Amino acid sequence: MFFFLLAALAWDGEKISRSDAEWKNILGQNRYNVMRRKTSEGAFLGKYVLTETKGTYSCAGCSLALFSSEDKYQAKVGWPTFTQPIAPKNVFYLEDFSMGFKRYEVLCRKCDAHLGHVFHDGPPIKYLRYCINSIALQFEPN
Secondary structure, eight states: OHHHHHHTSOOOSOOOOOOHHHHHHHHHHHHHHHHTTOOOOOTTOSTTSSOOOOEEEEETTTOOEEEEGGGEEOOOSSSOEESSOSSGGGEEEEEEOTTSSOEEEEEETTTOOEEEEEESOSSTTTOOEEEEOGGGEEEEEO
């Protein structure tokens, strides 16, 4: 139910719409595969997996602020993990059965880029683990 409530939040910003060719040119092949074709980078290969620097993680496709280092933690699963997005309206969710079980895909609200997935096995209070591909993010230190 949580995800459906957040998905209903109104997006008051401008959406970005581009052709596949434009996205491929802007993102490059590896980012394009993850962000537009919904693949995943390999576990423990992303540049932000172990990053502990304070700052903001934004969408690599449109620069929308997505996650804060204040909400990042080490889940030791191979991808950067967060307990929540900076603003709930900056992401949306789709049910994903591609691995043979139900999970929730996390997408950028502004450009519809695939970011990763969220699971209900995170730390106490929210119990959410946003497992996000490093390649889908750009980082701006404080």
